[in-house]
Amino acid sequence: MAEAQIDTEQRNSSKLLIISVILAVIAGGGGFYAAIQGMIPFSGEKAKPADEVAEVAPLKSVAFVEIEPMLISMGNLLSNQHLRFRAELEVEPAYQKDVEALKPRIVDVLNGYLRAVDREDLERPAALVLLRANMLRRVQTVVGEGRVNDLLIMEFVVN
Numbered sequence: 001m002a003e004a005q006i007d008t009e010q011r012n013s014s015k016l017l018i019i020s021v022i023l024a025v026i027a028g029g030g031g032f033y034a035a036i037q038g039m040i041p042f043s044g045e046k047a048k049p050a051d052e053v054a055e056v057a058p059l060k061s062v063a064f065v066e067i068e069p070m071l072i073s074m075g076n077l078l079s080n081q082h083l084r085f086r087a088e089l090e091v092e093p094a095y096q097k098d099v100e101a102l103k104p105r106i107v108d109v110l111n112g113y114l115r116a117v118d119r120e121d122l123e124r125p126a127a128l129v130l131l132r133a134n135m136l137r138r139v140q141t142v143v144g145e146g147r148v149n150d151l152l153i154m155e156f157v158v159n
Contacts, residue, residue, distance in 0.1 A: 062149065063096040065089040067107060072114045074158065083114060083122075086155035089139065095147040102143050109138045122158055 034040050067087045074081040089106070091099045099106075113135060121127055136151040 061093050062090050063093045064152075065091055065096060065099050065103070067103065067110070069155065070107065070111060070114070072111060074117075074119050081119065082159055084155060084157040084159070085110070085114060085153075087135075088152045088154055089148050090150040090152060091148050092146070095143075099143050099147055105142050106139055109142055110135055113138055119158070128153065128156060 031040075065088065067089065069084065069086040072083045072085060073079070074083055087110075089099060114131075117131065122131075124130075132151055132153055136148070139151060140148050
């Protein structure tokens with residue numbers, strides 16, 4: 001009698017396992033179908049078909065003004081450490097000639113700023129981001145607001 005009960009319980013548990021697996025597969029398939037059809041919004045909008053191409057805004061017109069490469073001595077005059085720096089300015093095309101005419105002032109401001117930077121300041125992980133922001137602010141002060149959009153560092157080597 002005890003063996004019959006154990007055999008019946010095993011059959012019931014295996015039936016229950018098979019039924020739960022079938023229900024899980026059905027629920028997963030239903031969820032997949034609902035997600036593909038856009039019935040479940042993930043980002044607040046309906047899912048787009050794969051053959052639709054997203055519209056891309058055209059690039060705005062910019063011009064670049066190259067700043068001559070600079071070699072700046074670091075620390076005291078007796079040390080043999082130098083910074084090699086080269087950058088370009090992203091400007092509005094209408095102001096390109098004005099910015100090019102002010103390049104000597106721009107080089108002077110950047111040279112003075114970079115000469116004052118300590119070697120320890122350059123060793124920090126976020127140093128380049130901070131230096132770039134400070135240089136851009138100084139350049140914008142020289143040429144006037146709205147003329148220079150960005151300062152792009154092309155070369156920054158300390159030896």
